[in-house]
Structure formats: structure tokens, C-alpha cells
Amino acid sequence: MKSHDEPLLGVPDEPTSATRSEALVTSIRRLVAGEAYAVLCTQGERQPYGSIVAYAFGDDLSSGTFATPITTRKFRLLVECPQVALVVDNRARFPDDMMRVESVTVTGRAAHLAPGPEREFWAARLITRHPYLESFVAAATTALFCFDAVRFLHVVGFQEVRQWIPPRAG
Amino acid sequence: MDTAARWVIPLADATDEEERFVGSKAARLGALLRAGLRVPSGVCVTTAAYDRFVDDAGLRGKIHMELGRKPFEAMRWEEIWDEALRLRSAFLAAPLPAEVATAIRTALAGLADDEPLAVRSSAVGEDNAGRSFAGLHESVVGVRGVSAVLDAVRVVWASLWSDAALLYRHELGLDPMSSRMAVVVQVVVGADRAGVAFGRDPRTPAADHAVVEAVPGPCSDLVDGTVDPDRWILARATGRVLEWRPGERQETTGARMPLLTRRELDAVLAALHGIESLVGWAPDLEWGLQSDQLTLLQARPITAAADASDPRAQYLRLRPGLRRLRRLAARVAGELIPALDAEGHRLAAEDLDRLDDEGLAHAIEARAATVLRWKDIYRDEFIPFAHGVRQLGRLYNDAVRPVDPYEFVGLLRGEHMIASRRNAAVAALAADVRRQPALHPILRRIAGGLVSAHASGWSASRDEIQHVDGGREFVCSFESVIRDFMDVTYGSERLAAHPGWLLSTVLELASVPTPADHAQFDDCAGFAAAIPAPSAHDLECRLLDAVGPVRHDEAREILALGRLSWRLRDDDTLLVGRLESQLLRALAIAAARMCITGRLRADASVTPAAVPVLAAALRSADVIADLPTPDRPAHPASHRAAEEGSRQLTGQPAGPGLASGLARNIRGPADLALFRAGEILVCDAIQPAMPHLVPLAAAVVERRGGMLIHGAIIARELGIPCVNGVADAVDTVANGEFLIVDGYLGIVTVGTPDFDLERRGSF
Numbered sequence: 001m002k003s004h005d006e007p008l009l010g011v012p013d014e015p016t017s018a019t020r021s022e023a024l025v026t027s028i029r030r031l032v033a034g035e036a037y038a039v040l041c042t043q044g045e046r047q048p049y050g051s052i053v054a055y056a057f058g059d060d061l062s063s064g065t066f067a068t069p070i071t072t073r074k075f076r077l078l079v080e081c082p083q084v085a086l087v088v089d090n091r092a093r094f095p096d097d098m099m100r101v102e103s104v105t106v107t108g109r110a111a112h113l114a115p116g117p118e119r120e121f122w123a124a125r126l127i128t129r130h131p132y133l134e135s136f137v138a139a140a141t142t143a144l145f146c147f148d149a150v151r152f153l154h155v156v157g158f159q160e161v162r163q164w165i166p167p168r169a170g
Numbered sequence: 171m172d173t174a175a176r177w178v179i180p181l182a183d184a185t186d187e188e189e190r191f192v193g194s195k196a197a198r199l200g201a202l203l204r205a206g207l208r209v210p211s212g213v214c215v216t217t218a219a220y221d222r223f224v225d226d227a228g229l230r231g232k233i234h235m236e237l238g239r240k241p242f243e244a245m246r247w248e249e250i251w252d253e254a255l256r257l258r259s260a261f262l263a264a265p266l267p268a269e270v271a272t273a274i275r276t277a278l279a280g281l282a283d284d285e286p287l288a289v290r291s292s293a294v295g296e297d298n299a300g301r302s303f304a305g306l307h308e309s310v311v312g313v314r315g316v317s318a319v320l321d322a323v324r325v326v327w328a329s330l331w332s333d334a335a336l337l338y339r340h341e342l343g344l345d346p347m348s349s350r351m352a353v354v355v356q357v358v359v360g361a362d363r364a365g366v367a368f369g370r371d372p373r374t375p376a377a378d379h380a381v382v383e384a385v386p387g388p389c390s391d392l393v394d395g396t397v398d399p400d401r402w403i404l405a406r407a408t409g410r411v412l413e414w415r416p417g418e419r420q421e422t423t424g425a426r427m428p429l430l431t432r433r434e435l436d437a438v439l440a441a442l443h444g445i446e447s448l449v450g451w452a453p454d455l456e457w458g459l460q461s462d463q464l465t466l467l468q469a470r471p472i473t474a475a476a477d478a479s480d481p482r483a484q485y486l487r488l489r490p491g492l493r494r495l496r497r498l499a500a501r502v503a504g505e506l507i508p509a510l511d512a513e514g515h516r517l518a519a520e521d522l523d524r525l526d527d528e529g530l531a532h533a534i535e536a537r538a539a540t541v542l543r544w545k546d547i548y549r550d551e552f553i554p555f556a557h558g559v560r561q562l563g564r565l566y567n568d569a570v571r572p573v574d575p576y577e578f579v580g581l582l583r584g585e586h587m588i589a590s591r592r593n594a595a596v597a598a599l600a601a602d603v604r605r606q607p608a609l610h611p612i613l614r615r616i617a618g619g620l621v622s623a624h625a626s627g628w629s630a631s632r633d634e635i636q637h638v639d640g641g642r643e644f645v646c647s648f649e650s651v652i653r654d655f656m657d658v659t660y661g662s663e664r665l666a667a668h669p670g671w672l673l674s675t676v677l678e679l680a681s682v683p684t685p686a687d688h689a690q691f692d693d694c695a696g697f698a699a700a701i702p703a704p705s706a707h708d709l710e711c712r713l714l715d716a717v718g719p720v721r722h723d724e725a726r727e728i729l730a731l732g733r734l735s736w737r738l739r740d741d742d743t744l745l746v747g748r749l750e751s752q753l754l755r756a757l758a759i760a761a762a763r764m765c766i767t768g769r770l771r772a773d774a775s776v777t778p779a780a781v782p783v784l785a786a787a788l789r790s791a792d793v794i795a796d797l798p799t800p801d802r803p804a805h806p807a808s809h810r811a812a813e814e815g816s817r818q819l820t821g822q823p824a825g826p827g828l829a830s831g832l833a834r835n836i837r838g839p840a841d842l843a844l845f846r847a848g849e850i851l852v853c854d855a856i857q858p859a860m861p862h863l864v865p866l867a868a869a870v871v872e873r874r875g876g877m878l879i880h881g882a883i884i885a886r887e888l889g890i891p892c893v894n895g896v897a898d899a900v901d902t903v904a905n906g907e908f909l910i911v912d913g914y915l916g917i918v919t920v921g922t923p924d925f926d927l928e929r930r931g932s933f
Contacts, residue, residue: 047925071828071910072818073923131228132235138573139914141828 024164025061028104028152032057032088036130038106040066041085044077055086056122056129057149062166064106065113065122067137067144075143082109084147103155110147122146177219177273181212181354191216193292193352198449198469205448207441209466210288212356213277217294219270220327220351227264233257233331237347239820240897242340247333248876249895251560252822254333259567259575261328266320274323274355275316282357286312289322290468291329292352295344306335307351311358311388319355325568326353359465361458363429364389365399369442369452370406372472379412380404382438384429389456389467400429409439430459437464445469490554490561495731498555503734506547507741513540514748518657522759530760531788537753538781544746556739559878562732565725566709569716576877578732579886581713583706585733587740589861589884592655596672596862599647600679606640613644613677620670621843628669648673658747660859662777663839664754674843678866682847740880747858753778760784761795770795816902816920822875823916825885825892830910831868833903836860850909852899856881864888869911871918873899885913893918 040053051074057064064086068075078084089103113119123137123144136142152164176191184192184200192200196214203209224230236253245253266274281287291307308329310322329335330351339346365384371377383399398417405412416426430438438457441464445453449469456467490498517537525533559582566578603609616631632649635641648669656665656672665671704712710729717725757776764770764787774797776784787795834849836842842863845851851867853860855874864870864884868891872881875895885892891913896902903909903920910919 045925045929047928069912069915069917071912071917071919076923130231132231136915139823140826141912141914 021164024154024162027102027156028061028154028164031090031102031104031154032061035088035090038066039087040074041087042074042077042081043083044080049074049077053086054126054130054133055088056125058125060166061149061152062168063146063148065126065144065146066110067126067133067142069139070141070143078110078143078145079112082111084108084110086147086149099157101156101158105153105155106147106149106151107153108148108150110145113144113146118146119144176216177222177270178213178215178277180277181209181214181356184214190294190350191218191352193217193294193350193354194470195290195292195468196352196354197292199354199356201449202445202466202469205444207444207466208464210356210359211281212354213274213281214292215270215274215323215353215355217350217352219267219273220353222267222270223264223324223327226267227260229257229260229264232260233347236331237336239822240895242336244897245895246875247337248874248879249822250336251333252875252877254331254336255560255563255567255575257331258325258328258564259572261324261331262321262568262571263573264324266324271320274320278316278319278355281355284314286314286358287319288354288356288358289313289319289326290354290356291326292354293330294350294352306332306338308332323353323355327351359458360460361388361465362386362460364456364458364467365438367438367442367453367455367457368472369446369455370472371403372454375472378406380406380439380442382430382435385417386429389458402428402430402435404435404439406439409436411435434459434462434464437462441466490557492561492728492731495555495558495561495735496727498551499558499731499734502551502555502738502742506551507738507745510544510742510745510749513544514657514745514752517749517752518653522756527763527788530756530763531785534753534756534760534781534785534788537749537756538778541746541749541753541778544749548742548746552738552742555735558735559732559739562728562735565717565728566713569725570712571716577704577709578713579877580703580709581706581729582733582736583887585737587737587883588655588744589740589858589880590887592651593862593865593884593888595647595651595655596676597679597865599644599651599676602640602644602647603676603680606638606644608639609635609641609644610677610680612638612641613673617670617673617677617843620668621674621840648676655862657751658744658858659750659754660839660842660857662754662775664751664758665839665842665859666751667755667758668839671839671843672862675845675862675866678845678847682866736878736883739878740883743880744858750778753781757781757784760788763788764795767791769793770797771799773799775800817923819871819893819896819899819902819918819920821871821893821896821899821916821918822877823913824872824875824877824879824882824894825870825890825913827869827889827891827913828911829869829891829913830908833871833905833907833909835900835903835905836863837900850911852903852909853881854900855879856884864890869909869913870894871896871899871903871909871911873897 036054037052038055040051042049042051053066053068055064055066068078086106087103088106089101091101091103094100113122126144127134127137137144149166152166154162154164179192181196181199182203184196186197186201189197192214199209199212236257239253288309288311290309293307308326310325313319313322330349331346336346339349363384363386365382366389367383368381371379371381382402382404385397385399387397400417401415402411403413404410414428416428441457442453442455445455451471453469454472455469458465458467517540520533522530522533562581563578566572566581567575570577603613612635616635620627620631632645635645652666652669652672658665713725713729714722754776757778757780761770761774761776761784764784765772769787774795776797780797783795783797787793829850831848831850833852834845836845836851836853839859842860845863845866847866848868849866850869850871851863852871855872856864856870858880861880861884864881865888870881870885870890870892872892872894873896874881876882879894882892882894891911893911893913893916896918907920908922912919
């Protein structure tokens, strides 16, 4: 695999046009709304690691949430290194047409949420999207994480990559 | 036709053509109504409403999660019941979509003014000539008020996922995921007599006979088998009574008059004929009579359901109603358990060594017959009574609506089961050893020698122990525990015949200061607030508050039955185990005699299967006792291949807590003595021979699943994490492997998570 097969970090934003930007955000929203699961990429002990997770985003897409048991490898890595990526894609919908496959790689930082209002907010968010995870999220050994989505890299048509950096409040 | 917004329709509009929309029961009642037959008025909450409810509440995902946990065939009844309980709780907790609730409310306004209503299932494809779900789905009768009806509709919907319904669908090869449920809500019509009737006798369909059964009071008393009915067999064409059998009912005194007059029988028969000419098949009819007014409650095709081989009958038998539970409680607690206990003591007291060979042969055969008889009783009466605790769970969950569907288990805390008493007695022995340091080294040495020896080894050792300070008292207590609690079998071995196994456990328990301190409990504080478990008294108050004063007596009765059922569920297993142990004792004596005379190899396998061979050999000196040598179980997978293996196993979170430690597989009786404090007990199931090991364990992992099985009960009583229902637990986990047991989530992590292999780059 050549390096340019990967989403390229630092690709400059396209010349801004409000319309194109809105279309990009709309595409990202649609993809995220349509795909309930993502691949969470973690790192630590000089080793990258990937795990499938159920996730939910906040309304403005600048942050999101996922949960994991505290006994897992990904939990240990997340505690060690908060920098994460989340890959959301629809490849399962187009098994024979790669050009229609769409993905978004979200990069950012994840923080473990202690009991309190913020945890309750994100827990409700995750359960609203994944009602069957209610008891999982409530379990004493489940850690809930909130991640800041610093950058979205949206890929269509095999290699067409566009970047969106969500505006941050304050 | 746009069905999407038709959440509720009048029952008279329900047709066969729309059976997928209204279910079979509603479609047939609609046909009867349209034909002008007397059927209680009602409405049908359609499958569209069900779909909308399930989708809006996210219940489909929950159903997939529950049913996808493991292959259906790999699940025991207990696990399926647990799934059904969790789904039922989820259904009850989920709000009805506003427009569906509004539609039901509006429909009820035109139906009844605070009259009692019956809310019944009408599943799609529920009843046809090939199958009948009668009794498997729920009905709620006597419901008053809109709010109660909305609750009852969810209860009925949830019953699509009841254990009995799931098992029956599996039996029929139906995909439960494609099942859908409509609900019929009807006015309850009073009945001084009620019953069922068959257009043709289901036992002899070729004969030109109809059958009518009648009971005093409502039809539910007949359907759930609590009242024995009067029964008529009639000539279909003429209505002539061919046979009448009065029901056996306690309330009757003096000569029994038939419950139905000739005129009333004719009315039922006319209804059968009327329905048959309307629908084209001989019906299975439920009816009620108030004064002389006949009301038809439902009609379905006659199926093989009356056949005793129908699995539905077995599922229904395992779900006793309150009246049957009362009868079972009286019989099990009042007669059977005391008789079983007495039988065990009687057999234990019998001096078999003094019997001649003929007497011993007779004793062996009598004991084998006793074991068989009690196993039948166990299957037919103890197991159904064990379901009493489920009745309690249902009452509690329906009334209290707890977040945790197993909160009711707290009501059972502190019940003094034999297993608890045994654990206390073993703990007391360990405390004795701690108090007498001089005992410890000598017991350790003796235990080492005894582990592979039999009781004879113990006889030689006891004198030595009695010479040490505290030894006499210890021997006395130890032998008392062996006699009272260890007269059980495990893998065709009597625990009582291997005192070294118990002694090893006692010494291990004595080596840890308090039962819980040995376990390496992991800290999950900070991840969720620790909520102290409410006491049994608090939960009882919660239940009584929720049901309200009118139902206090009922709730207290169900609570008492549930507690009794819970306690006896464990005790009966141990007491039947004693009978098996006593059979093995007699067989061992016979085997010893045969060995002395050279008619049996010393390594022969002496199991209950040896009864006929040994009895014959005892009776005739010419007979050689030809018994196989024991199978040496191959214990594969002590260590799994490094390149392939499980890293994380899932099961059911059966005891909350998080702990880690080294795995110890208990595959057979010889493993009992190897168990060390702080290890994770991994086994197929906690057998009656094992509960005294559990206090030593950091956690329990079992293949057998269920929240209410022995292992889960004991682990929760001791506050030890337990994950059960882990497929092939013993074969998957190797002895000595590091495990993390998450009893909150039902996850067992195998091995230490690291990237050593990746770092070494040895690929």
C-alpha cells in the first residue's frame, strides 16, 4: 500500500466556498447518521490498535462519545494515550463498487468521563442512538469516553479527500 | 390499503385477509362478530402499532442482542428465561408512541366505561391446524382504566418473547425475529360457568364426536388446569350424550349434577356447528355462560395440542400458576422434602456390612429404585416448583418496574439453604484450624496423603490428629460435616469417601484471614458510583408499596412461595444427591466383596450403571462381575495453541464484581482438592459437591447459564463476581491462565493484554 492511499493529514482546506463547505458538512453528517459503528484507532506501547465501537456525535459534530469495558486493551491504551482516530465508512453498502464507498476519518482526543453531569449527558446521547446499550453503558465496569473531533477527513471516489475542521465554541 | 396509521381497529373489522395485520385470534373473532354470533365487543391493536412501538423504543436492537448472545440450541431453559425476563422488563419500561397511546385511548372510550377488560394476544400465525400457541402468550384479564390497558398491551406484546413462546417457535422451526403481535382488547363478560368445546374429538378426529368441557367460574381455571372439568362426548349429528364424566372438584358434596343442562349443551353444540359452517373447519372453542346466555370467547382450529407429546404441554407445565404453586408448595415442603430427607438418613444409617450377599443385592436394587423414583419426583414436582421464584420476579418487576430486572433476587437474601449451612460449617472448621496452630502442619501432611486415598486412610489418621491440642474437637466437627453435608456424589464418586478433599479445602480456607480477603478484587471505583444493595426488608416494602394495600396479601403469599421455592431448589438437589451417594456406598461394598473373591477387577468402574451386574454377582457365586474400567477423561486443551485462542469470552453477568486471578478448571472430583484461595473457579456447572469451594474463589466462570442457578446464587450470596453461560468454558480456558472476570458485564478476559509479540516482530 502506498502512502498516498491513506487520507493525507495536513491537506489544506479547499478554497472556501460556503456552498461547498455546507455540502461537505452535509455529506459528513449523512455518513455519520447512516453508520452506527466506527473503527476506533488507538495507540500505545509503540503499537497502533483498532477496535469497532458504537458511537454518537454531538449536534455540532465537534465532539462525540463511545464506551468500552475497563478490562479491554483499548481502554488501557486510551488511558495511556488520549490521541485517537475514528473511521466511519459505508463500504458494506457497496461491496462491488469502490467508487461509491465513502468514509470519514475523525482525529482528536478522547477523555474518560468521571461520574457527573457530563457523563450523564454523553451517556444519554449514546443510549439514544444505541438503546440496546443501556445496561452496558450503566455498568460499573464500563468507561464512557468523550472525544473532541479536531479534524474530519472525508474520502469519496477512491482518493478524493476533503478536510473539515469543525468550529469550536469559545 | 394504508395500514401505517391504523394502530387500532374495531374487532368486527378484523379479517383473515389482513391476518398479518391483526393476528389470527382477532381475525377469527372478527369473522364470528360479522356472522352475528355473540362475542364480547372489542378492538384490535394492530401489528403496525407493535412495529411502531418496537422501532421507536429501540427494542429490536435489544431483542437482537439478547437472542444473539449465543446459539439458541446452546442455551438452557434458565438462560432463555433470563432473556425473556430482560426483554419483558425492556418492553414494560419503554414508552408507547404517543399516537399509538392516543389511538388506544380513543378506541377504549367507545368500548367501555370503566368496565373490566381482557387484553389478549393475537400473534400472526399464532394458531392454525398445525400448531397452537394457546397458553404460551399472555392474557391480562380484569384490566380497568386506560393506563392499566396500556401497560397490559405491553405485557402481551412482551409475551411474544417469553421463554415458552421462544422454545415453542424453535421447536416448530419458526424464526422468532419474524414474529409480530397484535392485541385484542375486549369487554369481560361475566360467566358462572365456562369451558372449551371441540367440533371433533381431538383424540379421535375420525369419529363423529364433539367434546364439551365445563368448569364453574371463568374459563381460565380450565385452561390453566387448576379446575377439573365436567366432560361430555356428544354425537355431532344428533347431540346425543355418549359419555359424561363429572370433574373431580373439592367443592362438591353429595351426588354430582352435570354443570350444563341439556339446553345449554345444545347451545354449545349449535355454536360449534355454526362456526364450522362459517369457517370451514371444526373449531376448538372457548365459551362462557352467564345465566343461560352463551358467549363465545375465541375459536381456533383443532390442533394436536391435546396430544401429550406436544412440547407446548411441557412448557406450560413448567410455568405453574398460583394455584398450582400453592399445591406444589404444600406437597414439596410439607411431604416430599421431609420424606426425601428421612429417606437419605435412613439409607445412611443402614449397616450394609452386616447384610449377607442376597441382602446386599436386595438393598442395592431397592436403593437404585429409590433414586429413580426421586429423580422422577424431581423432574415432575421439584423443577416446576422451582419456577415459583420466577412468579415472584414477575410480580416484583410488573409492580416496581426496577431498572435492574433481577433486583427481586435481593428479596431472597438470607434464606438458609443447605449449601449455605454447609459453607458455614466448613468455614467454622477453618476457623478451628486457625485457632489451633498446632493442628495446621499435621493436617497439611495428612491431607496430602489422603487426597488420593479413601475413607480407610482417614480412619488411620484420625487417631494421630486427636493427640494434638484441639484435635479431638476438630475430628468430631470434621466427621460431623462429612456426615451431614458431604454425603453427595460428583462424577460417580462419593465425597464422603474422600475426606482428604474436604480437608484440603478447609486448610486452604484456614490460610486466608476472612473468606473474602483472598480474592484479588479489582478496583472499579470511579467508573460508576457504588450503590449499596437494598436490604430484603427494603425491597419487600418497595414491593408492598407498589402493589398497594389491596394486593398486600397476594404479594406476601407470592413472596413466601418464591422464598420457599428458592430455598428448596437448592436443597432438593443436595438431598437427591445423598440418595445417589448411598447407592454408591452399597455398590462399593458389593464391589469390595467381589474383588476379595476375585470376581471383579480392582480397577473396575463402580457407577450406578453397575447395579444389575453387581446384584447378579452377589446372588450367584458363579457370576463374574464384568464391569468396564473407568474412562480416563482426556483433558485436552490444558494449554491452547498460542496462535489460536480466545482472548475475551462473553457470558451472562450473574454476580456483580470485578476480579482477576489464575484459572482453575474443576473437571472432576479429583480437582476439588487442588483448588487454591484466590483462583478463578472455572467449571461446567457448580455441582452440589462444589459450593464449599466458592468462598475460596476470586470469581466463578461456568458454562451453564442463568441468574438463578446454584453457582450464581452462591456467588451473589458471597459477593463474588460470577459470569456464567460461557460456552465451553472449561475447554476454552486452560489451568493457570490469567483471567479478568467482569461480573457486571459478563465478560471474561483471558491472558494479559500486551503487545510483546508485535514488539518481538517474530512473524
